[in-house]
Amino acid sequence: MNKKLITLIIAFGLTTIVSAETIHTTVNGMVCAFCATGIEKTFRKQPEVESVKVDLPSKQVTIKTRPGKTLSDAKIKEVVTYSGYTMGKIVREK
Amino acid sequence: MKTIPLILVTTFATAFVSEAKPLSYVGGTMVMQENDETGHTLSLDYTFTPTEAFGIYIKQEENGKDIFMFTPEINTLLKRWNLPDGQGNIFNMSGAGVATYRGNNQPSLWTAFLADYESRRWFLSYEPRFVWNGDIEKSVSQRARIGIAPYLANYNDLNAWIMFQVDHHPAKHDHFVATPLIRLFYKTYLFEIGYSSNQHIMLNWQIQF
Numbered sequence A: 001m002n003k004k005l006i007t008l009i010i011a012f013g014l015t016t017i018v019s020a021e022t023i024h025t026t027v028n029g030m031v032c033a034f035c036a037t038g039i040e041k042t043f044r045k046q047p048e049v050e051s052v053k054v055d056l057p058s059k060q061v062t063i064k065t066r067p068g069k070t071l072s073d074a075k076i077k078e079v080v081t082y083s084g085y086t087m088g089k090i091v092r093e094k
Numbered sequence B: 001m002k003t004i005p006l007i008l009v010t011t012f013a014t015a016f017v018s019e020a021k022p023l024s025y026v027g028g029t030m031v032m033q034e035n036d037e038t039g040h041t042l043s044l045d046y047t048f049t050p051t052e053a054f055g056i057y058i059k060q061e062e063n064g065k066d067i068f069m070f071t072p073e074i075n076t077l078l079k080r081w082n083l084p085d086g087q088g089n090i091f092n093m094s095g096a097g098v099a100t101y102r103g104n105n106q107p108s109l110w111t112a113f114l115a116d117y118e119s120r121r122w123f124l125s126y127e128p129r130f131v132w133n134g135d136i137e138k139s140v141s142q143r144a145r146i147g148i149a150p151y152l153a154n155y156n157d158l159n160a161w162i163m164f165q166v167d168h169h170p171a172k173h174d175h176f177v178a179t180p181l182i183r184l185f186y187k188t189y190l191f192e193i194g195y196s197s198n199q200h201i202m203l204n205w206q207i208q209f
Helices: A001-020 A032-043 A074-081 B002-014
Strands: A022-028 A049-055 A059-065 A088-091 B029-036 B041-047 B052-061 B070-085 B086-101 B104-119 B123-133 B137-148 B159-168 B176-186 B189-195 B203-208
Touching: A022 B002, A032 A059, A032 A074, A032 B176, A059 A088, A074 A088, B041 B070, B070 B104, B086 B123, B159 B189
Parallel strands: none
Antiparallel strands: A022 A059, A022 A088, A049 A059, B029 B041, B029 B203, B041 B052, B052 B070, B070 B086, B086 B104, B104 B123, B123 B137, B137 B159, B159 B176, B176 B189, B189 B203
């Protein structure tokens, strides 16, 4: 019984450690593909980032991190600001 | 790898800048070519900070004195407003180099300001330009544009705009020129085609890589 419980705890822990994170952030000022390309390329340069998806109607950038990696709010704000735009709210999901 | 498109572009663009933004993303190279009733312009810029790009500007003027200008240029984002549904900018573009007219070489200085507002539906811009080419020419010109997107395109769609441009350049034969045009762009590839009131075809393009 204890052995099964320990195995479950370890498995859950490993899943948490290696799972990727999906981050949604809104970007004010992102109104065209020209603007969005700069943001997309700058996020893609980050070693923690697996993929980036842009949705212009919702002004949202969706960032999927590599397994076990994350991007802090401060880092996301830095990338968005460096690209010339203003960051809105951030929503994270595992 | 990045040098291949650069060589191709500069090879084909032998003489031909656009009302599009004069700055790319940091580390991005941008080639703009404008071929309209004012002449042929080519600019090649590298964006090295979020607010500054440096490059070269070449212009062969027409519809007046056929002046050739070659200047290094610096493009600066002076102010940006990131709004929930739009973006406003004020840019300065300036260059210093050489102007040639009938074998007469003169120093060339020019500066222009570009103010624009863009939402997914509307586009507005105004650009005054000041040129001093020694004893060849001193001129002030201005350009304004309004545009509407017939449909709201997403990131991976072809974006289309219907635009109307008005130029006022007292140094040219035709002081006021109106040009209806269509702008198409897909991600970082932009193309414009129009026809001016003084019967010149406009062909502009811009590539960022």
